[in-house]
Amino acid sequence: MKSKQILKSFSILFICMPLMAFAFKDQKNKKAKNNWNIITEKIDSLLKSEIGTDSPGGSVGILYKNDHTFQRAYGLSDIENQKQNTNQTQFNLASVSKHFTAYALLLLEKDGKLQLDDPIGKYLPYLPKYKDEISIRNLIQHTSGLTSTDVLQLLGNISFESTWNQEDEIKLIRSYSKLNSPPNTAFSYSNSGYSLLAEIIENVSKMHYADFMETYVFSPLSLNSSFVFHSPNQMEKLTTKAYKKVKNKFVRYNEESNYTYGASNIFTNITDMLTWGKHILANDIPYDNYLSKISNTYNTLIDGDTIKYTYGFNIKNYKGLKQVRHSGGTLGFRSQFAFYPENDLCIVILLNTESINSYKLLNRICDIILSDKIVETAAKKRKEIKVDRKLLQSYAGKFRLPNGLLLDFKCDNDTLKLQFPDDNVFNLHAESNNVFFLKAFDAQCEFKLSPNGKVEEVIWKQGGVDYPCLKAGKIEELTPEMQKEFAGNYINKELNVTYPVKIVNNKLILSPPQTLKTYLNIGEMEIKYLGEDYFSAGRLDMLKFERNENGSIKLLIIQDVGRVKNFTLTKEN
Template identity: 45%
Template sequence: MRNNSIILNCNSKQINPMRTYQILVVFVLVLSISISANAQTKKNGKTSPCADNKQKEALQQHIDSLVASKVSENQPGVAIGVLWDDKVWMKKAYGLMNIDQNSSIDENTVFNIASVSKQFTAFAILKLEEEGKLNLDDNIRDYLPKLPAYENVITIRNLIQHTSGIASTDVLRLFAGVSFEKQWSQQNEIDLIMSYPQLNFTPNSQHVYSNAGYSILTQIVEIVSEMKFSEFLKKKVFDPLAMSSSFVYDDPKIDLSTCSTGYKKGKDQFIPFGNGKDYTYGAGNIHTSLNDMLRWGQNIFSSSIGQDNYINKISNTYNTLNNGDTLTYTYGFYVKNYKGIKMVEHSGGDLGFRSQFMIFPEEKLLLVLLFNTESINTRRLAYQITDLIFAGKIIEEAPKQRVEITVEKEKLQLLEGDYQMPDGMQFGFDLKQDTLWLVLPGEDRYPLYAESPNHFFLKAFKAQCTFIKGSDGSVNELIWHQGGKDYKADKTVKRKSLTKEELACYVGKYYHNSLKVEYPIALQDDILTITPPSTFKTYLDFDSVKLSHLKGDKFSTDNFGLLEFTRNDANQINGFVLLDVGRVQNIRFSKN
């Protein structure tokens, strides 16, 4: 499983009208360590982390103290490396690669880098394009005619940039109830893709992360190159760059005993997690060391094994969706702006392992972090190290100062009621003891604070709403502001509670033919509840999903977003659709 922590957003609380009903509560840890801007100098027009060895040692000590505060010597840990201007500026290891053997992590310790592997898959495709053996805009069925006859043409470029619409196999396995600790081969992965022909969306109309797309890419590499994917990377990448510790874990015969063990945090101790039974590749499963990743990083800047100006290709966004929106995902990387600095990055997550790979192309600086534990917030630590390295250069956005005012009760009463967004999402506002409360499906409540009689903000998370007053003085719509986007919602008639008899018509057993799994829905204490497979309890810590009625046959859920029941010609319930769970959309179940 790759990046399982972001599959469903099931454990976050987030209003996202295009995804789920929950509220995202973001807690930001700000590390404030003062390092003089004079500690940064220019070399060849690039920002150097340090001016001299003394400043270099001081900065490295700050980084060392930061990491040591997160990782104990007798626990699983991390290997960290920094490249600057093609030179290794820092590399250090913390913690144990194997607790039982009391063996320490070092620069040659091998980790599973999970989805950071995608950059190698994309590089393999670009290498074949460079050799004139394929075109990124080729139809993937030209190479793999046995793939499902998708209703739209899907190109190689669509697979690389997660715009294909093909459902992600990690989420499909989760919904099918297939354990991530079960033996799972590349053939199992392809069989699952073949069994699920339904696309999430028209290709290139959305960007939705899909591990399946990268599994398919490796099949194209193997057909075009007439080599196994692992052999191709060894011949074209690993051997030329002297990445002697690196390999694709595609065969159960490969010995992992000398590699680091992955761990998760138990109540009183760390527990080995991830038993090496996943042999899929393309989306993940490259095993490598810090030293090897630094060698790969040097190649990214120098293009020593082909792909001239590779750094420019991965760090410049020029592809667009059908609606004209620019894609920020290039070739196995996201392109972002981090506090005023251009950043190209990708993270990885698998059972017991995490990884972070960050490039700052305009500074010619690269940061690698490889973890054999799930207990550390890897992205946060990577960003804290980045803040230390670029202290004095980064631009911290000052939080907007919001001033509360008091609004008369009569004016607040005009705002009460239920509101609905275009995709069917509903939430309400309730006045209690002179305070206006946001009420979400499932009855989560958050107080709102007024900046003006019609504009309110929340303190629990970053979001605001503006109520729109009509010419007659009534309020029938609002604009929800969150994550830099605005969403319109209209006031609706108050929800009608369904009777027990009305709810009972939804009870039954629902089956998904492709996933070969049953989802029973029962009525418990007048609440409809889905019982999903045990994989949800194992990996996301919930074993039931409650449904809250919105209108008609549409319900909100506390974990699966919007659910809509379907009816046959006789107006009888014959199934339901989970509209959007992140990496998979429109999952259709039939009533038995």
């Protein structure tokens, strides 16, 4: 009798154990669900405060640990007609489109249709001579050295709101043959490269880029609202307007007039992007280990440096988290598509306004979701020391950065000061006898003493890069006769654009094209002489004039406009 009771007790225990485990799991799931509800309430509150209800906004989607999702729309898609954004509203992904182009090329390589290390001249024989030096991989990684057509349009006075199609894009690329740098020697972001990648896809597949994307990317993955905008005939497919803010008022951009593809112009909604993100996280797309492929650096430059750009994605350490991300920006549209592969998280932001900082918003959302995972790194504390005045005086002088910018160091009593050409003056603080730092922004400088105690070189340290600055020679005063040497019309024949330099009230004035004024607020400006034929030019940074063998000015070079380096104009005779 007693043994029967024991057996009965064990039977009850074995029955109850799974029930107890199920109850514990259910309790755990409820707790996770409650935590997710709290998180999404915080995110919703953030987005409502950042976007509002009566202004342009967008859609935000989140996937977290397989079973947690967030998908909501905010603000207006059309102010004039008071139409709300919804989860079905389609937005221009802008440069987030690039990873779809890169993915298409991976599919073609997988099928043996091409190799990423093939020279692009194999498929695009009409390009200039660089075609045999640049590979498909270089285009994907932005290591081709190609300039970027968006900046070339600005420099060439081509409005972003004029009709611009793929044929115009390729014609511009072909007409401007100068590279920013030799292939695979530097990372230089280029929309031109991705426009050419679309051409390669068409050449290899014998299909229009839009048809290829629909057939092999969008349709198989059930991205049913995604399409490539490449023709004015598709205008009725657009479901939202794009806006900029001018004097606290939202102004709509003209109807879409850019029909290029490869680098931009994939339109989609938040539902499709979350579907795509879910496929990637679950590794159930027709390319094995795609998330791992986009999440790990692999390409090195000739000098051995590894770049942080993979297949349409940037890899970054964000507060101790691996962030795999790309942003997009075109007239009135902003987007973010980000993965945190070690945390099983995907965040998508699609906006129809330029007034919201999408990257800042992305990071704030991440901070809410992964608050227990992020690591805040304290800024390095620098200890300031006292340096002998005599030594400080030996550091006084003018030193020139590689781009021509002049750094003027002056000793004022017991303080070393730095003056830039724009007249801004900053105090320098010593952390050793020859190394100084700035408190106004994150930069340092190291004075190199020669055996005779003189300083002939300064190393300027900023943004993780060391820039050697050599002592500048004596700078002459710019006389009226010298001004006449530099004045004149400077022409770039490839883009058919003129940059006049005139003398106005004893000052040299540069007149850039209207596009720079319209889109970057860079208008007429005084250019200031820095010696040795260098000038500072405000937001155009540095200008360098070059002379012919007779000593006459022949060229004007705008040295760095971001995605275009050493833009050269010839002086008109």
